[in-house]
Amino acid sequence: MSKKNIGTVIVDEDNSPNPEQFSFVLTKTEEEFQLQKGMYVVVPTEDGDVLANVTELYKTNRYFSSPSAVRAYETSGKTLASIFPADRWEYIIAKAKPLGIITEIGIQRLLFPVSPGENVSIPDNKTLMKFLGLEKENGLNIGKIEQHDLTVKLNLTRFLQKHAAILAISGAGKSYTVSVLLEELLSRKADHGRVAIVLFDVHGEYKGFGDEKSPFFKDVNVFPGGLIQFATSSMSARQFAIYQPQITTAQSRDLSKLLSQFYHDKVKQGKSYVIGDIIDELEKNEQMNTRSKEALIGWLYSLENTRLFGAAENPDLKNILKPGKITIFDLSDFTSIKLKQMIVSYLLYRIFEMRKKNEVPPTTVILEEAHQFVPEARLELAISKSIIETIAREGRKFFTSLILVSQRPVKLSTTALSQCNTHVIMRILNPYDLDYIGRSSEGIDRSTMNSITSLGVGEAIVVGNAVNHPIFVKVRKRKTTTLETKTLEESAKNFEA
Amino acid sequence: MAVQNKIDEAIDEISKRIRTYNEHRKLFQDLFRQVKDKINPSDFPSAFDIKTSDNLFTVKVPKTNIDGLKIAGIDGGVIHRSLNYFDIALIRAVGVLFYHRKDSKPIVRYIPEEQPFPDILTSIEPLSQNEIESLISIWRMQKEIRCGIDLLEEDHPDIIILDGSVLPVIDFRQISQSEFLVSQYKKLKAQYRRLYTLCQKNRTALCGVVKDSRSAILTNKLSAILPHLSKLPEFSKLVEIDYRPIVKQLRDTDLLYQVLDTNERTFEFQLSNFNEESDKDLPDFSIHCFYMKTAEFDTPLRIEFPVLFSTQHEQAQTISSLVNAVSKYNPEYGLPSVIIEADARARLQETDADILVDEIASKIGYTSFSLQKRRNRLPFKTGG
Numbered sequence: 001m002s003k004k005n006i007g008t009v010i011v012d013e014d015n016s017p018n019p020e021q022f023s024f025v026l027t028k029t030e031e032e033f034q035l036q037k038g039m040y041v042v043v044p045t046e047d048g049d050v051l052a053n054v055t056e057l058y059k060t061n062r063y064f065s066s067p068s069a070v071r072a073y074e075t076s077g078k079t080l081a082s083i084f085p086a087d088r089w090e091y092i093i094a095k096a097k098p099l100g101i102i103t104e105i106g107i108q109r110l111l112f113p114v115s116p117g118e119n120v121s122i123p124d125n126k127t128l129m130k131f132l133g134l135e136k137e138n139g140l141n142i143g144k145i146e147q148h149d150l151t152v153k154l155n156l157t158r159f160l161q162k163h164a165a166i167l168a169i170s171g172a173g174k175s176y177t178v179s180v181l182l183e184e185l186l187s188r189k190a191d192h193g194r195v196a197i198v199l200f201d202v203h204g205e206y207k208g209f210g211d212e213k214s215p216f217f218k219d220v221n222v223f224p225g226g227l228i229q230f231a232t233s234s235m236s237a238r239q240f241a242i243y244q245p246q247i248t249t250a251q252s253r254d255l256s257k258l259l260s261q262f263y264h265d266k267v268k269q270g271k272s273y274v275i276g277d278i279i280d281e282l283e284k285n286e287q288m289n290t291r292s293k294e295a296l297i298g299w300l301y302s303l304e305n306t307r308l309f310g311a312a313e314n315p316d317l318k319n320i321l322k323p324g325k326i327t328i329f330d331l332s333d334f335t336s337i338k339l340k341q342m343i344v345s346y347l348l349y350r351i352f353e354m355r356k357k358n359e360v361p362p363t364t365v366i367l368e369e370a371h372q373f374v375p376e377a378r379l380e381l382a383i384s385k386s387i388i389e390t391i392a393r394e395g396r397k398f399f400t401s402l403i404l405v406s407q408r409p410v411k412l413s414t415t416a417l418s419q420c421n422t423h424v425i426m427r428i429l430n431p432y433d434l435d436y437i438g439r440s441s442e443g444i445d446r447s448t449m450n451s452i453t454s455l456g457v458g459e460a461i462v463v464g465n466a467v468n469h470p471i472f473v474k475v476r477k478r479k480t481t482t483l484e485t486k487t488l489e490e491s492a493k494n495f496e497a
Numbered sequence: 498m499a500v501q502n503k504i505d506e507a508i509d510e511i512s513k514r515i516r517t518y519n520e521h522r523k524l525f526q527d528l529f530r531q532v533k534d535k536i537n538p539s540d541f542p543s544a545f546d547i548k549t550s551d552n553l554f555t556v557k558v559p560k561t562n563i564d565g566l567k568i569a570g571i572d573g574g575v576i577h578r579s580l581n582y583f584d585i586a587l588i589r590a591v592g593v594l595f596y597h598r599k600d601s602k603p604i605v606r607y608i609p610e611e612q613p614f615p616d617i618l619t620s621i622e623p624l625s626q627n628e629i630e631s632l633i634s635i636w637r638m639q640k641e642i643r644c645g646i647d648l649l650e651e652d653h654p655d656i657i658i659l660d661g662s663v664l665p666v667i668d669f670r671q672i673s674q675s676e677f678l679v680s681q682y683k684k685l686k687a688q689y690r691r692l693y694t695l696c697q698k699n700r701t702a703l704c705g706v707v708k709d710s711r712s713a714i715l716t717n718k719l720s721a722i723l724p725h726l727s728k729l730p731e732f733s734k735l736v737e738i739d740y741r742p743i744v745k746q747l748r749d750t751d752l753l754y755q756v757l758d759t760n761e762r763t764f765e766f767q768l769s770n771f772n773e774e775s776d777k778d779l780p781d782f783s784i785h786c787f788y789m790k791t792a793e794f795d796t797p798l799r800i801e802f803p804v805l806f807s808t809q810h811e812q813a814q815t816i817s818s819l820v821n822a823v824s825k826y827n828p829e830y831g832l833p834s835v836i837i838e839a840d841a842r843a844r845l846q847e848t849d850a851d852i853l854v855d856e857i858a859s860k861i862g863y864t865s866f867s868l869q870k871r872r873n874r875l876p877f878k879t880g881g
Contacts, residue, residue: 062841068829069827069830072827072828072829072830073826073827075827075828076825076826076827078826081602082601082602082603083602083826083834084834084837084838085595085602085603085605085838088605088611089841
């Protein structure tokens with residue numbers, strides 16, 4: 001390991017060095033080396049190099065340590081710095097948290113303190129990459145650990161197989177980060193392993209990917225929400241009950257019998273049917289309880305009115321889900337959350353079923369505003385919650401992954417969020433959301449938590465399965481163009497023009 | 498109960514005595530302050546042996562502009578360990594040179610360097626505790642004076658301020674029995690002589706600043722002279738109190754803290770000659786001193802200087818104005834800035850010596866514990 005010595009371990013008043021913390025004095029001048037919070041450092045021990053993260057930095061200067069003396073001297077009208085060579089007494093002290101020790105048998109937990117007087121140095125990027133669990137080649141390049149100029153390439157399996165969540169307040173760069181991830185997923189070569197991507201675009205932010213000018217134009221299929229049609233003949237009574245939760249168990253049983261009959265009479269004959277056919281058949285049925293029948297017909301009418309149910313499925317999922325391709329379902333024209341939830345529910349149900357049968361490639365589903373589709377609230381208020389939670393629990397076995405994107409983590413289903421093993425956390429200010437993240441993100445410590453509120457736009461903490469330790473990343477610039485952001489004044493002027 | 502009564506009585510008696518003493522002292526200081534401008538030390542009878550060129554008891558320190566001047570300060574640091582078989586001392590001295598510039602912070606130079614590694618000196622001579630302490634003082638002074646000589650040879654400071662006396666203050670009776678100590682002392686005196694000579698040649702002012710002087714040389718002389726001042730009406734009140742024991746108990750700085758105003762010094766007076774009996778063939782230097790108040794709420798500094806060039810009055814004026822200029826920033830701490838910086842650089846930590854002793858012990862196969870004297874390694878904590 002090539003090393004650049006920057007400091008020396010000191011004995012500090014907080015009983016350090018200890019296995020959890022040590023302090024060191026910077027032995028280089030600020031011109032020679034600029035130590036920053038969040039940097040990684042190494043300290044040699046007999047058992048191997050200890051890698052640690054700089055958690056705190058402060059300056060000390062004996063000339064300014066006594067407020068009364070500073071005040072007394074400066075009553076002379078001169079500053080202390082002009083009387084004494086105070087700048088020569090300025091020292092930078094850093095506190096660092098050991099993350100582990102690199103031994104011959106791998107990375108181990110540190111169970112003993114580093115020694116006072118030991119040299120502190122900056123690890124080379126190769127070591128750091130290995131320690132943090134980053135990929136050298138073929139990973140998803142989401143940005144850099146700026147202090148080390150180290151490109152962060154996440155392993156595809158570690159990042160996606162056990163699902164991921166991107167959490168941040170509005171304007172912190174969630175959609176930008178998703179775009180960067182999409183670019184990475186779309187840029188993968190076949191021999192590196194590619195997934196099919198499905199994105200539910202609630203605000204129409206990703207249409208730019210489908211532009212002719214976009215470098216990914218050929219791999220993008222933007223599908224307007226208005227054209228989506230469910231294949232009525234592929235749906236079970238239970239699914240109808242999910243879309244229309246008022247359908248009772250008895251009604252569901254009757255509907256199931258009817259659909260069974262339709263399957264024999266129509267589907268097996270290569271014919272299709274629509275909700276209207278089911279309603280006609282129900283009206284003819286004299287065996288059913290009249291009140292129950294009328295209610296069921298009423299529920300089915302209201303489903304038919306959504307215009308989502310047709311004779312055949314559109315789009316043909318088997319055709320459009322291809323490795324290295326993305327299908328963007330543009331739901332921006334829908335105002336009804338219920339309709340959006342029905343679409344997400346239907347498509348995810350179908351994708352997961354097909355994936356189980358290996359009829360479509362391993363698929364990654366990106367869900368913007370995920371708290372709308374998989375809320376912590378009751379099931380009947382979120383039609384899509386059930387299938388999302390199912391994929392969150394079982395998708396790993398069938399290589400169906402979720403990326404949940406949300407600005408209100410506290411409103412997200414605990415089941416779904418806890419199954420997202422990697423969290424990309426950007427700026428969050430709401431204390432309830434912060435508390436929720438603290439409880440649901442594995443491996444996040446108090447000091448990392450405290451940093452979340454001070455993250456800048458485009459800065460993120462990656463924590464969980466994709467990395468061995470939480471890392472701070474500056475998200476890289478995207479290659480595709482972003483949608484123009486207008487000021488309120490511009491929008492108002494355009495409206496009046 | 499009887500014991501308690503005795504303690505109470507004793508405490509009452511002590512408190513009463515302290516209160517009375519303080520009252521009398523205050524009265525004496527106030528009276529002296531009133532007459533300070535009427536006392537001409539040059540008029541003192543020669544029998545009192547006060548050699549001065551000033552004709553006022555207190556002298557206003559002239560203001561000076563230090564822009565463009567090079568002001569140097571020297572201080573030393575010592576840590577001493579007395580072990581079973583030998584004594585070991587860590588000694589370092591640092592010279593600090595501030596080159597003052599207008600509207601800018603001073604350019605700083607350190608001699609020999611910013612944080613020099615201390616010299617490690619050991620003695621296996623069979624010396625008594627007093628002799629060892631004298632030896633270490635001699636070594637420290639040698640190091641400091643060497644630093645001053647280097648400063649003069651490498652640069653041309655306008656003034657060098659030593660921390661402490663400008664003389665090699667050693668009780669000769671403590672060292673006279675050891676040839677080794679006498680030879681070290683002679684070497685030290687030679688170094689001082691060289692420093693004075695170089696200052697003379699360069700026309701660099703030289704002084705020593707004693708920050709917590711316990712001297713009573715001035716009050717002792719005053720005590721003898723006071724009866725001769727009784728013609729001053731203000732002093733008639735003194736007759737009403739028994740001033741002699743008060744003056745006897747006062748140190749110079751105690752008296753002068755009340756008597757001197759800020760930016761004021763006492764008259765300068767001869768302290769001694771540099772030469773001793775044994776040096777009579779060598780050129781001599783007259784050593785003078787004065788007290789100066791640089792900070793309103795701090796005791797006066799005692800400033801000693803050899804008369805090297807120009808008159809003793811002129812030198813006292815130059816030295817007092819320069820020392821005052823770099824000491825008057827803080828109303829509660831009137832030490833020259835160069836001495837504060839040199840002290841911080843030269844100061845050694847107790848742990849430095851501990852590390853050294855541990856290292857030596859490990860090399861010779863002892864534990865550092867067994868090297869220490871029995872009194873320093875009590876098996877139980879003392880007190881409480």
